[in-house]
């Protein structure tokens with residue numbers, strides 16, 4: 001019997017060893033900054049942002065052990081010890097045969113789809129992340145999103161809203177034919193659908209369908225540890241399993257993965273591609289040499305590989321994951337209490353606001369998500385990101401006609417180990433102010449845009 005009393009408060013399981021100042025600005029200053037940036041928050045300089053919730057990608061804090069690992073970095077061009085430590089750490093957790101370093105996740109995607117896809121192919125996923133979709137489409141292939149129906153219902157409390165609809169998967173394979181589907185992906189957690197996890201049961205069910213048709217399964221593993229922790233919390237038979245063993249089981253059903261180490265790798269830059277297939281690995285490494293670098297560094301410095309090797313082990317720490325999930329939950333619960341319609345339950349890395357439900361006076365093509373994210377910046381210097389029709393709206397290249405996205409979300413992403421609770425309390429206070437004036441928020445129009453990934457560079461103007 002344990003005499004230790006456990007307390008309910010979930011604390012940051014670390015202390016602050018090094019700090020970076022952030023700068024307050026006035027509303028008048030922020031108005032000018034916005035005009036200069038054509039109302040695109042991606043074009044704002046970081047010194048003009050107080051709390052940056054644009055992304056959890058590469059924006060987190062590294063641990064003292066990771067900084068120590070940086071000093072150990074071996075910068076040999078070929079066969080560095082850093083690569084050996086990187087490979088060993090990934091094999092220990094993920095278990096794949098071939099580990100190919102890349103400078104970030106999308107480089108792994110580009111190599112994977114270049115090697116596996118051809119014009120006219122179809123790639124199913126629960127929901128493709130934007131760079132994943134763009135890389136599939138760049139090969140002339142079609143990216144199909146097959147998330148379960150609950151994944152589109154922001155108010156459903158279904159515990160695994162990232163799951164793939166297995167019936168739809170089977171139907172797709174039967175309709176287009178197995179030969180048109182070179183691989184199937186599962187994004188864990190499902191970022192574009194609210195950071196929602198995929199259950200082990202669903203992974204197994206998807207795998208069973210794929211075995212029947214001999215189609216390989218790949219994970220987009222960016223937030224694999226958060227997904228595994230949700231499995232531990234929400235899938236009864238895994239309650240007493242370690243997160244590491246859950247990850248190992250998840251990975252055992254896959255033939256490979258792409259990984260953005262900027263998320264659950266706990267680093268500022270890096271990624272990798274894994275496969276169990278010898279022939280594919282050879283083709284992938286050939287392409288890697290062409291665009292990223294030699295296979296033992298792949299576009300990264302030796303020190304980056306070392307930081308990833310340590311980060312991947314640290315992310316499995318269950319005190320860390322408990323705090324990580326609690327932070328998103330705290331923010332989500334408070335926003336919901338104010339009246340914000342949020343994607344329920346909050347995901348692992350972010351809280352998503354349903355801007356369509358919050359601003360019913362704006363049409364989807366007036367970009368309610370853009371309107372809300374601009375207002376959060378104006379009101380309190382908080383930078384968020386629109387994940388709606390700006391990011392996923394489809395523009396017909398001949399007619400110029402635009403189809404809105406399924407959902408109009410604003411994401412408040414939480415960088416790992418970066419903000420304290422009072423930062424989050426400030427965000428909540430600003431959000432309360434914005435909520436009270438929600439009826440006054442105006443729509444936006446796009447005045448200039450590129451063909452691919454327009455949200456990064458498009459120009460906007462508020463509608464009068």
Ligand code: F0G
Pocket residue numbers: 054055056057104105106107129131132187189191220222259260261262270271
């Ligand atoms: N897959 C997922 C699920 C992602 O969330 C991201 C990046 C990538 C792939 C691409 O990885 O950035 O290293 O090239 N997501 C970031 C975000 C950008 O803000 O959610 P990358």
